[in-house]
Amino acid sequence: MDVLSSRILLRPADPKRSQRFYRDVLGLAVYREFGSAADPGVVFFLGSGFLEVSGRSPGSPGQSLMIWVQVRDVDAEHARLSAAGVPVTREPRTEPWGLIEMWIEDPDGVRIVLVEIPAEHPLRRDPRGSSQPSPPHGE
Incomplete structure (x- = not known):
C-alpha cells in the first residue's frame, strides 16, 4: 500500500457544535x-x-475512536482548556513510557489525548544515530 494522504473522519451528532469545539476551543x-x-x-x-x-x-462515535495530538506544553494546554470549560478526563501526568499525557473529550465524547514529548524521550532522538556512513568527500 502506497499511502499518499490520510485523515480522521468524524461524523458527530451535532457538526456545528463539534466544528466550533475543534476550531474555537482547541484552536x-x-x-x-x-x-x-x-x-x-x-x-x-x-x-x-x-x-x-x-x-x-x-x-455516539463510541469509545473506540481516540485522537492523539502532540502539543508543546501539556500543562499550558491544561490551564487553557480547563479555563474554557473543557472537561479533563485525565489530568496531565508522565506515563511509564515517558510521555506526558492529558485526556479530554469533545462534545460527543470522542477521547482526545494531548501528548508532550519530553526533550530526553527517545522519540526526540534521531534513531539513525552516528552509525550512518558519511558520504565520501567530493560527491
Whole structure:
C-alpha cells in the first residue's frame, strides 16, 4: 500500500457544535471547507495529518475512536482548556513510557489525548544515530 494522504473522519451528532469545539476551543486551523454553505464539512490541520468533521451520526462515535495530538506544553494546554470549560478526563501526568499525557473529550465524547514529548524521550532522538556512513568527500 502506497499511502499518499490520510485523515480522521468524524461524523458527530451535532457538526456545528463539534466544528466550533475543534476550531474555537482547541484552536485547530482550518485546511478547507466543502459542501453547502448552510451545512459545510470542515477539514482541520492536525499536525502532519487532517481531521474532517462533516456529516452526522445518529449515535455516539463510541469509545473506540481516540485522537492523539502532540502539543508543546501539556500543562499550558491544561490551564487553557480547563479555563474554557473543557472537561479533563485525565489530568496531565508522565506515563511509564515517558510521555506526558492529558485526556479530554469533545462534545460527543470522542477521547482526545494531548501528548508532550519530553526533550530526553527517545522519540526526540534521531534513531539513525552516528552509525550512518558519511558520504565520501567530493560527491
